[in-house]
Amino acid sequence: MNNRTHRVFSLRRLTAIIGNTFTGLTRLKIFYVLLLFALLLIGSSVFMAQMTFQQEFQVLKDIALGAMSLFTSLLAIIATARLLPQEMEDRTAYTVLAKPVSRFEYLAGKLFGVLLLLGLSLIAMSALFFLVLTLREQSVLSETARQMSNAPPEQSAEALRLVRASAFNPNLFSGLAVIYAKGCLLAALTLFVSTFATSTIFTTIVMAFVYFIGHVQPIAREYWMQTNSAGWLTKSFLAVVALLFPDLQSFNLTDDVVAGNAVPLALLLQTLAMGLFYTAFYLALAWAAFFRKEL
Amino acid sequence: MSRALIVVLSLLLFGAARAPLEHELTETHRRLHFRAVDFNLDLREQLGQLGFVAALSGFRSLVADAVFIQAHVAWERTEWGRVLFLFRQVTTLQPRAILFWDMAAWHMAWNASTAAMNDPRQPRQALRVKAAREYFALGKDFLERGIKNNPDRPELYEALARLYRDKYEDHARASEYFARAAGLPGGHSYAERFAAYELAQCPGREREAYAQLRALYDRGEQERLPTLLRRLKELEIKLDIPPVQRIPD
Numbered sequence: 001m002n003n004r005t006h007r008v009f010s011l012r013r014l015t016a017i018i019g020n021t022f023t024g025l026t027r028l029k030i031f032y033v034l035l036l037f038a039l040l041l042i043g044s045s046v047f048m049a050q051m052t053f054q055q056e057f058q059v060l061k062d063i064a065l066g067a068m069s070l071f072t073s074l075l076a077i078i079a080t081a082r083l084l085p086q087e088m089e090d091r092t093a094y095t096v097l098a099k100p101v102s103r104f105e106y107l108a109g110k111l112f113g114v115l116l117l118l119g120l121s122l123i124a125m126s127a128l129f130f131l132v133l134t135l136r137e138q139s140v141l142s143e144t145a146r147q148m149s150n151a152p153p154e155q156s157a158e159a160l161r162l163v164r165a166s167a168f169n170p171n172l173f174s175g176l177a178v179i180y181a182k183g184c185l186l187a188a189l190t191l192f193v194s195t196f197a198t199s200t201i202f203t204t205i206v207m208a209f210v211y212f213i214g215h216v217q218p219i220a221r222e223y224w225m226q227t228n229s230a231g232w233l234t235k236s237f238l239a240v241v242a243l244l245f246p247d248l249q250s251f252n253l254t255d256d257v258v259a260g261n262a263v264p265l266a267l268l269l270q271t272l273a274m275g276l277f278y279t280a281f282y283l284a285l286a287w288a289a290f291f292r293k294e295l
Numbered sequence: 296m297s298r299a300l301i302v303v304l305s306l307l308l309f310g311a312a313r314a315p316l317e318h319e320l321t322e323t324h325r326r327l328h329f330r331a332v333d334f335n336l337d338l339r340e341q342l343g344q345l346g347f348v349a350a351l352s353g354f355r356s357l358v359a360d361a362v363f364i365q366a367h368v369a370w371e372r373t374e375w376g377r378v379l380f381l382f383r384q385v386t387t388l389q390p391r392a393i394l395f396w397d398m399a400a401w402h403m404a405w406n407a408s409t410a411a412m413n414d415p416r417q418p419r420q421a422l423r424v425k426a427a428r429e430y431f432a433l434g435k436d437f438l439e440r441g442i443k444n445n446p447d448r449p450e451l452y453e454a455l456a457r458l459y460r461d462k463y464e465d466h467a468r469a470s471e472y473f474a475r476a477a478g479l480p481g482g483h484s485y486a487e488r489f490a491a492y493e494l495a496q497c498p499g500r501e502r503e504a505y506a507q508l509r510a511l512y513d514r515g516e517q518e519r520l521p522t523l524l525r526r527l528k529e530l531e532i533k534l535d536i537p538p539v540q541r542i543p544d
Contacts, residue, residue, distance in 0.1 A: 058394055059360050066357035158483075196299075215352050218321055225318060243310025247317045248353065255356040256329050259392040267323055274313075274320065281309050289302055 013101055017109025018116060025079050025117050034078070035121055038071035042128050057166050058258065060136060064129040065175055065254040072122055072183040073211065080114050080190035081203035104287045111191050111283055118183045126176055137167035166260070174268045175257035181275030182251035186211070188282035189246065195289040214248035217241060246278055328391060328444060350388060359388035363395065366402075375407040379433060386437065393450045396441030404434025404458050431462045452476035453486055456493070466496040487511065488523060495526050505530040512542060 025031055042064045087093035096106060140163050148156040190207050197203040223230065224238035250271055253263055350358045366381035382399035389395055408430035417423050438455040445451060456472035459465045470493035477486035488511060494504035508527050511518045524542070531541045 055363065055394055055398070058392065059363070062356040062360045066354055069353065196302075212348075212352060218317070221314060221317060222321065225314070240307075242314060243307045247320075250317065250320050250324075252353045252355070253329070255389065256391050258356050259389060261327075261329070261391050264327070267320075267327065270320060270323070274316065277313070285302060285305055285309075288305070289298070292298065 008102060009105060014105050014109050014112070017096070017101070017106060018113045021083070021110050021113025022116050025113065028079070030078060031075070031117070031121075034071050034075055035124065038067050038121075038125055039128055041067040042125060043132060056136060056140070057133070060133060061172070061258045064125075064132070065172075065179070065258055068122060068125045068129070068176070069179045069182070069254060071125070072118055072179050073186055075121060076114065076118055076183040076187040077190050077204060077207045077211070079117060080111070080187045081194055081197075081207065082200040083110050083114070083191070084194040085197065085200045085203070103290050107191065107195075107286050107290055108283060111188060111286075114187045114191075115184055118187065119180065122176065122180055122183070133167060137163065140167070169257075169260060171257045171261070171263050174263040175254040177268065178251050178253045178271055178275075181272050182248065185246060185248075185251070185275050185278040185282070188279040188286070192282045192286040192289065195286050195293065210245060211248065213241065213245045215252075217245045217247045218249045221247065250274060328446075355388050356392075359385050359392070359395070362388065370402055370406070373410060375402075375410060375430075378402050378407065382437070386440070390441075390444040393441070393445060393448055396437055396445075396451055397454050400434040400437040400441070400454060400458065402434075403430045403437060404462055408434075408462070431458070434458055434462070447479060449476040449479040449482035449486065452479070453483065456486075456489070460493060466493045467500070470494040470497065488518070488520070492522065492526055495530060501530055501534055505534055505536070509542075 084093070087096075093106075097103065141160060144159050144163050145156070148159050151159075186207070189210065190203060193206050193210075194200075194203045197206065220238045221242035224235060224242050230238070253268075253271065257263060362381050362384045366378055366385060369377040369381055382395070382402065385395050386399055408427040411417075411426035411430055412423050414423055414426070417426070435455070435458055438451055438458060441451045442455065452472045453476040456469045456476060459472060460469035470490045473486045473490035473493060476482045477490060491504055491507040491511060494500055494507060497504070505527070508523060508530065511523060512527060527542055530536075
């Protein structure tokens, strides 16, 4: 018997919405402007790095990871903020939701479309970063080998090992993973805000505030949880900040990664799990807000 | 209205559920010396409003790099006061970057002190020496604070040992810090030898130094370097070691 009953959740429908969202986003000029700007910044970091003495890898990694973090966060907010208001304005949302597509599928498809875009952008930026890093490493290695040509072999090998160690370390991948987790969180939160926002600009401005407050949230939380001398008004205010906003500082491991410090696997997994937890919760909340919304 | 209330309540409940997890994560960061930056009024005054906001927004290392480049320019212009001021900002922003502490100390203890010793505007040698000693102390202070922020990294212990050896000629302290560098993961193999070499120059500790150098010698050919052999020979004579116990010529 041909099974034609409607299923509440369908992976095919979800995939179709993801593909559609991704295609729509890649047609946006802003995406290319941001990506191009990020790639230019990462590419040019090799020239900026030459300005400094013995610090080129540090500066190169700082600039590249900083650019990736900034543009991933910007892309997550800008790409997601326009999705729902734009689709309402273009009436596309009504066409899609008039079909047997649940609102959860619709929202999840939109979010995963953005996450796919973020993932591919991050891969493109990382590829350029590693290319630039490898080129600089090769250049410094050949220069060091030339300078150490008359030194004993063990000294020469030690110098080359030091160059390699300062250029590349596996922790860079941890940094990239955390940047992506932060991007996912911001995209999900932006989606939630856009379910009740009236325009793209409103969502973007709200998210800009959330971004800044999210970075000072741990300070508010620590004061709220540990300070007993503060008055009830101050404590209530701090509690509201701590409870409403996400802790975005937890996702700033790149500063330590660039400094050459190892990020323990347990900490990385804990941070990624926190990112997943936030993303899932904000998606569920977006669905709750969108579920009975009058369209 | 009721929907908005439910959403806000959900956010608060979610916040209450995650607060202990976030607190635990922050504590883990503290234990690992991550997030070692104290965002206070001093830093705000040093960085200016824009830099402070950028540092607060997760671009701490980028701001540190920008300040570092300014410090580099100040060094090229030999503006030592500005170099010190900017390196204090850099190391405050990126306390886990070993290279910044090392560079800051090197500029102060080696470059600025040499410039002070050769300052043509200061005719009195006593004042030139005093100025140079002040720069040594600034370099030492950078390294000590660097070690406090990075107790598990051998590079700064080694840099402090070199500073004690070359600038203060305090061989006992130099030996102590070389030994501490050698004892940490990632420490250079030569740090242990250097600790023994420095100890050999401490009056009254020759026997201790001899024991260490001899232990290194006994490890095999890879440790029997010309300086080690020379120091061992010197100590054998000084300590009047019986010929049968001496190393072969």
